[in-house]
Amino acid sequence: MTQRRKISAQLQTQIRQAARYLCEYYHTDERWQYVAFTVDHVIPVQAGGANTLDNYALACFHCNRRKADKTTVLDTETRQLVALFNPRQQLWADHFSWSADGLFIVPLTAIGQVTVNLLELNRERVIQIRAADILVNRHPPTDDPKL
Numbered sequence: 001m002t003q004r005r006k007i008s009a010q011l012q013t014q015i016r017q018a019a020r021y022l023c024e025y026y027h028t029d030e031r032w033q034y035v036a037f038t039v040d041h042v043i044p045v046q047a048g049g050a051n052t053l054d055n056y057a058l059a060c061f062h063c064n065r066r067k068a069d070k071t072t073v074l075d076t077e078t079r080q081l082v083a084l085f086n087p088r089q090q091l092w093a094d095h096f097s098w099s100a101d102g103l104f105i106v107p108l109t110a111i112g113q114v115t116v117n118l119l120e121l122n123r124e125r126v127i128q129i130r131a132a133d134i135l136v137n138r139h140p141p142t143d144d145p146k147l
């Protein structure tokens with residue numbers, strides 16, 4: 001069975017650059033945070049996920065903790081199991097967009113919806129941070145879909 005492995009500083013730098021320093025779930029820029037982001041196994045090691053670049057995503061502590069070992073979530077409306085957003089296989093902009101005021105992540109798909117719900121991508125604290133960041137042009141990230 002695959003074990004979790006310590007990720008070298010060099011590999012961590014590669015992961016950060018590939019992610020453009022964004023938490024790959026809620027698209028906040030690590031460079032404005034007080035706490036460094038973490039490396040998420042998109043497919044958890046326990047579920048057979050590999051310790052390789054194509055299974056790593058940059059994630060803030062909150063997203064990583066909320067996601068834990070999940071890859072699917074029960075959609076309470078449709079009663080179907082829906083896969084969480086996979087930042088290695090899917091494009092963020094296909095599943096999420098920003099509200100016109102930039103404060104909320106708007107899910108575009110069922111995948112986007114269950115991910116917003118599970119990871120609490122529009123929680124109160126994050127909305128406050130986005131509001132403050134908009135004032136100083138730090139949000140939304142410049143290469144996201146435009147407001």
Ligand SMILES: [Zn+2]
Nearest residue numbers: 023026060063
């Ligand atoms: Zn996050």
